[in-house]
Amino acid sequence: MTNTVSLLDVEMRFAASLAIRRMSLEVRSGEFFSILGPSGCGKTTLLRMISGFLQPTSGKILIDGQDMRDVPANRRSTAMIFQSLALFPLMPVWENIAFGLEVRGMSKARRRQEAERLLELIALPGYGERMPHELSGGQRQRVAIARALAIEPKVLLLDEPLSALDLKLRQRMRAELRELQKRTGVTFIYITHDQSEALAMSDRVAVMSAGELQQVGEPLELYTNPATAFVAEFVGENNIMSGTVIDTFGDYAVLEGAHGRFVGRRSATLRPQMKARLYVRPESLSVDRQETENRLVAISKRFDFEGAFATAHAVVPHDSDPLSVQLAIPHQHLGQAPDIGKSFVAGFSRQDAVVLAHE
Amino acid sequence: MNEITQRFGRPLGACFILLVLLWLAGLVLVPNLTMLDFALRPNLPATQLGGPKDGYSFDNFLYLWNHPSHGWIFLKTIWSSALVTVLTFLICYPLAYWLGQVSTPRQTSALLVLLTVPYLMNEVLRGLAWYIILAFDGPLNAALVHLGLLSEPVRWYGDGGVLAGMAYAYLLFMLLPIYNSVSTLDHAQIDAARDLGAGTLRIHRRVVLPHAKVGIATGCVFTFMLAAGSYMAPALLGAPGSRWFTQLIYDWFFESGNWNRGAAYGVTLLVLCLVAVLGMLRLFQVNLTSAVK
Known part of the structure; x- marks a missing residue:
């Protein structure tokens, strides 16, 4: 598989x-690639560099193997969908669609035809x-x-184009885009x-935070095997227990914290005595x-019924550091849900837990 | 009408309507009708007013029509005003675009202050400043000769001087409406056009200019009307060959004492200006109310 867009040591x-x-x-050709991150993490900057509106301070951007330095935005084979959409309000729809073809000198009759094909x-x-x-x-x-x-x-760049739509429409547009x-x-x-948008639509997702790439992978990979604490906390919901690694064996680590001793899968770099x-x-x-x-x-x-499943909110009591936990209970198993105010035992398998270094 | 009484109540609403009517009658209708009345009567000594010779006719207008040079001066005034409008537009559009889309907020306010400061000064003094700058042995000639751009000083007074003086005097009237409308353009539209491959000229022709159309029309109407009705700039910076039509009107009133003929000239200028403005608005496909807004 070839790469459509490559960024090499890019810095801005x-x-x-x-x-x-x-x-x-590396973005492979023909894939739906998402860049996910909180606002201000640099993802729009990244997009504007690929489209040519910004020049990186250092590093190279290749599109289809060609170095894009000194190639201005209007000569790149990228097209951008703006957050505000930026349709031209004074042109009818067909002229909007055919604007890029008008620039390329296509005759009016052919432009109309092409616009009609795209409208279909x-x-x-x-x-x-x-x-x-x-x-x-x-x-x-x-x-x-x-x-x-x-x-x-060759590449379509989309800058949060669904953020202005209401929830139902957003979900429908996700499917349409895909x-x-x-x-x-x-x-x-x-x-x-x-994150749900990124997980639902993408072939691969890059998670970004504070100008740095945290992890690139398929959605399921990000969800089940987060590489960093940031990814674990940003993608999906998680129950979090802090502590110190007291032992590692095979792919697992033992963590001891205020609420007990727990075993989970670990990253290769995790060592005993590390905060995690x-x-x-x-x-x-x-x-x-x-x-x-x-x-x-x-x-x-507390108990929140949300339709397909319910979320049970509970607290593990502790003098100085009580721990809030959430359990998602499928609606068929609501009978198991603990009564409010009662104490109960919750557990998880070591396969389903991940231990990651954390400062 | 209903909306006004509903919003402000009957007594206050009636007050507003009365004030508007008074404004229209006192400041628009009566003066113009008086002028028209003057224009249609002959210029008579006070003793013959109301006598057998006093009556309505088009003689004063026909005088202008048949005069060997006044008609020409009239046309030249319209033409020169159009030229002033075009020149001012050419100066203001790039400036307005820069102010509205490119500059940082600090640069914008700095430049707007710089542009406004000269307007704190009296109009006549600003004209005099140009009078000094453009003088035969004034600073402009001295600088150009010193730089070697001219081999000998040029006489600027006349058409060139009038054009420069007016373009300067009416700069803000053109700049502000265009700046206003350009600044409301979502910058993403410019980016989008560029992203789709458009060059700078096409972006302006297809995206920025159509968006700023109303502002441009407003600026052009203002500038044209002000230029056509200007007296100070041609009087100060003109030469015998660049007489402005307003100077003729002035002469009829205050030199020849013939108010009736002066009024006829005034009415003619007013009507032709209106025609020019409406034509301009039609050209831009903008209607009068949105232009005035």
Whole structure:
């Protein structure tokens, strides 16, 4: 598989701060690649460097193997979907879609034809003469995508394009985007701070924090095998237990903290005496397990029914450091849910827990 | 009308409407009708007013029409005003774009202050400043000759001087409306156009100019009207060959004492300016209310 976009030791420095620290990244051609991180982590900077609006302070950006230094934004084979969409409000939909073709000198008749073909691709046939303000949010979204696809880019860059939509529409657009990406085979680089969006749509996800790459991997990989404490805490929900590593054996580490001794999978670099945290997903923590290790005695505090499952909030009592834990209970097993105010035993298997170094 | 009484109540609403009507009657209708009345009557000694010779006719307008040079001066005034408008636009558009889309907030406020400061000074004094700058042995000629750009001083007074003086005097009237509308353009649209491959010229032609259209029309209307009605700049910076139509009107009123003919000239200028403005708005496909806003 070839790479469409490669970043080699890219660094971006603004006057006072380092927005991107020496970063290398490969995006394969034809994949749906997401960059996930909290706001201010540098992901938009990264996207603007790939599109050519920003020049990296040092390092190289290759698109299709070609060095992009000194290639301005209007000469790159990338197309961007802006957060605000940035449709041209004074042009009808078809002119919006055909704008990139107009630039390339295509005749008006062929532009119209091409716009109509793209309108069909995004399931809006016959909408060419409408003005952007006459469309709904989801329709505008699709027009913005058609406008970007019209120039047949090698890479489509999407800057949180769904963040302005309401939840239902956002979920539908996720599926549509994914579908469109598969159908056109164009490489998508998608920026988001919404982890469920990244997990649901992507082939691979890069997690970023404070200008640094934390982990690159498939969604399931990130969820089950977070490489750093940041990834474990940012992607999905986790119960967190802090302590010190007292022993390691094979792929496992034993952590001792205020609430007891726990065993979980470990990263290769973890050594005894290191400060660490153990992470276990709410759905991996369950009531009345028969195991002898990894047990917690907790008092049930609150119970949130959320449809497919319910979340039980509980506290493991401790004089100075009481620990809040969450258990996700599928709705079929609600009978097992602990009564409010009662104490119960929760446990998890060592397979489902991860121990990661933490300062 | 209903909306006004609903919002402010009957007594206060009636007050507002009355004030507007008074404004329209006192400051628009009565003066203009008086001027039209003057324009249509002959210039008579006081004893003959209301006598057999006093009556309505188009004689004063026909005088302008048949005069060997006044009609020409009239056309030249319209043409030069259009030229001033174009020149001012060419100066202001790049500036407004820079202010509205490129500059940092600090640069914006610094430049706006710098541009506004000269306007704190009296208009006549600003004209005099140009009078000094453009003088035959003034600083501009001295500098250009010193730099070797000119081999000998040039007489700037005349068409060139009037053009420069007016472009300077009406800069802000053009700049501010354009700046206003350019600054409301979402910068992402410029990025999007560039991202799709557009060069700078196309971005302006297809994205920025259409967006700023209303501001441009407003600025052009202001500048054109002010230029056509200007008296100070041509009087100070002009030469006999660059007489402005307003100078003729002034002469009829205050040199020849013929108010009736002066009024006819004034009405003609007013009507032609209105036609020019409406034509300009049609050209821009902007309607009058949105331009005035």
